[in-house]
Amino acid sequence: MPLRLRPKPAEFHVYDTTLRDGSQQEGLNLSVTDKLTIAGYLDELGVSFIEGGWPGANPSDTSFFQAMAHGDLVLRNATLVAFGFTRRVGMRAADDPLTAALRDSGAPVACVVAKSHDRHVEQALRTTLAENLDMITDTVSHLRAEGQRVFVDCEHFFNGFLENRSYALECVAAAAGAGAEVVVLCDTNGGMLPPWVGEIVAEVSELGVQLGIHCHNDTGCAVANTLAAVDAGAMHVQGTVNGYGERTGNADLVSVVANLELKYGWPLLPAGALQEATRLAHAIAEVTNVPPSARQPYVGLSSFAHKAGLHASAIKVDPNLYQHIDPAVVGNDMRMLVSDMAGRANIQLKGEELGFDLSDRDLAARVTEKVKEAEAAGYTFEAADASFELLLRRELGDLPELFTVHSWRVFTQLTHDQQTDTECTVKITARGQSQRVVGEGNGPVNALDHALQLALAPAYPMIEKLTLVDYRVRILDQGHGTDATVRVLITTSDGRRGWTTVGVGQNIIEASWEALVESYVYGLLHTDARVAAQLASSPTAPAQPVPAGV
Numbered sequence: 001m002p003l004r005l006r007p008k009p010a011e012f013h014v015y016d017t018t019l020r021d022g023s024q025q026e027g028l029n030l031s032v033t034d035k036l037t038i039a040g041y042l043d044e045l046g047v048s049f050i051e052g053g054w055p056g057a058n059p060s061d062t063s064f065f066q067a068m069a070h071g072d073l074v075l076r077n078a079t080l081v082a083f084g085f086t087r088r089v090g091m092r093a094a095d096d097p098l099t100a101a102l103r104d105s106g107a108p109v110a111c112v113v114a115k116s117h118d119r120h121v122e123q124a125l126r127t128t129l130a131e132n133l134d135m136i137t138d139t140v141s142h143l144r145a146e147g148q149r150v151f152v153d154c155e156h157f158f159n160g161f162l163e164n165r166s167y168a169l170e171c172v173a174a175a176a177g178a179g180a181e182v183v184v185l186c187d188t189n190g191g192m193l194p195p196w197v198g199e200i201v202a203e204v205s206e207l208g209v210q211l212g213i214h215c216h217n218d219t220g221c222a223v224a225n226t227l228a229a230v231d232a233g234a235m236h237v238q239g240t241v242n243g244y245g246e247r248t249g250n251a252d253l254v255s256v257v258a259n260l261e262l263k264y265g266w267p268l269l270p271a272g273a274l275q276e277a278t279r280l281a282h283a284i285a286e287v288t289n290v291p292p293s294a295r296q297p298y299v300g301l302s303s304f305a306h307k308a309g310l311h312a313s314a315i316k317v318d319p320n321l322y323q324h325i326d327p328a329v330v331g332n333d334m335r336m337l338v339s340d341m342a343g344r345a346n347i348q349l350k351g352e353e354l355g356f357d358l359s360d361r362d363l364a365a366r367v368t369e370k371v372k373e374a375e376a377a378g379y380t381f382e383a384a385d386a387s388f389e390l391l392l393r394r395e396l397g398d399l400p401e402l403f404t405v406h407s408w409r410v411f412t413q414l415t416h417d418q419q420t421d422t423e424c425t426v427k428i429t430a431r432g433q434s435q436r437v438v439g440e441g442n443g444p445v446n447a448l449d450h451a452l453q454l455a456l457a458p459a460y461p462m463i464e465k466l467t468l469v470d471y472r473v474r475i476l477d478q479g480h481g482t483d484a485t486v487r488v489l490i491t492t493s494d495g496r497r498g499w500t501t502v503g504v505g506q507n508i509i510e511a512s513w514e515a516l517v518e519s520y521v522y523g524l525l526h527t528d529a530r531v532a533a534q535l536a537s538s539p540t541a542p543a544q545p546v547p548a549g550v
């Protein structure tokens, strides 16, 4: 059925405010270097405008604009924007130091935030409605006369429109009349819903002014509200990468753009740039140090992860049966999850992903059964791809015995000087060499890890390159207190990539040991040249082994 879609306007702006509104998010703090790095990524993504911050408001924003003017980063796609507010009450724009900071920022565009809600003018600015209109006109005219392009963000526009429609419209008209290229209608408190935004934007469009939209996500509708505004005539969308921003954040610009490119069919970014969206969104998250949400639309780790057996069985026939787009279009990947909800198809597809042929229905059914039994006992393979591969290899008879553990023991004591020290003894045979080794550590897992490494190093010297990088414990049967069953997930790295293994037990040390041993077995299989050669000569060797990542 053909859907109603607005044709792309002749001019359309993708405006990013990650560096300004995004950095208003609680816990998100950017240095000048961070800002330059993020600006580089945004430019690579190909947004039309990058709002760099508020020059004059704080030293790091001022320095950022100085660094940009100095050529520390040269933008290839985007135009830099400096953000600020209208001149102060009772001043001339030409005399206001913050207007001067905008003018002198070196940015070709200034985005000026203006009050457009009468109550805000009277209560927050504590001035008259007429003075606020003059502040808008004076500031925009001054900056235009000084040669800057000007956009105006009308703060609290939607609430203002609902309370005093004619005044809100007067603010838009004043901005446009003074030379603002785009007047951006802001849902500053984020309380709007798509039908309201659509209706109001359509009505404001009648002024014949180029309109933009800036939405916050307080109703969970920031992206939907942005699209409603676009449908009603907006030609400029503001948002932030990963939806960063004040309170619940801003419209996620990647979702907005992906929707417009892929659903509306509007080319907005340079050719090929959307395919970099997942990489760039994650790279930006690395700089902001805010863990990316796995469930983020389009670019999240789970955006194309399939868990349910029914889904996988259809995906085996055609991935599009359970996906709204091809993940590659946004640079993401389909992932098959293995869990107790898996059917044969999940296991076959996951096996294929790892390079194993599980087309044999009986074999796939056997592995599925094993997975379900293990998951019922508390194991989880969704988060532990490496343990799933080992389970698969065991079932295929394709797991050589790399070492035999005869015994292990852990001993923690409080010393006379009130320190605890922990010692672990393991007895292991590896490549025909039997050893009894003692490892020390600051706790039992650390000591087990040291002892295991020491015991394996003579037979497998490369084991020293493997490091435990993450350790997570979870109680499975809450309410059992200290005799509960626990699940341990361990992530190990060889310096280039990581993998996760799982152990389960009523004894936390036993569960840790299991996960630890699995992590070293997996590590040796994938990093020790002699083990790899041994595997390659095995009759059930996978066609092209693909290491599982974390």
Ligand SMILES: CC(=O)SCCNC(=O)CCNC(=O)[C@H](O)C(C)(C)COP(=O)(O)OP(=O)(O)OC[C@H]1O[C@@H](n2cnc3c(N)ncnc32)[C@H](O)[C@@H]1OP(=O)(O)O
Pocket (backbone or CB within 6 Å): 054, 056, 057, 058, 085, 086, 087, 088, 089, 113, 114, 115, 124, 125, 126, 135, 155, 188, 246
């Ligand atoms: C909706 C938004 O998110 S807009 C972006 C908001 N971002 C920020 O506020 C971050 C950067 N802000 C700052 O560093 C500071 O607030 C500054 C430098 C801008 C101003 O600092 P101060 O001079 O100490 O003022 P303060 O922050 O306490 O109050 C804001 C002042 O601006 C006035 N003001 C608010 N909006 C506007 C506006 N659109 N135009 C002109 N003046 C305004 C307020 O009435 C208040 O005036 P007052 O000092 O006479 O009370």
Ligand SMILES: CC(=O)C(=O)O
Pocket (backbone or CB within 6 Å): 021, 113, 153, 154, 155, 156, 186, 187, 188, 189, 214, 216
């Ligand atoms: C301008 C802005 O950030 C807002 O109104 O939310």
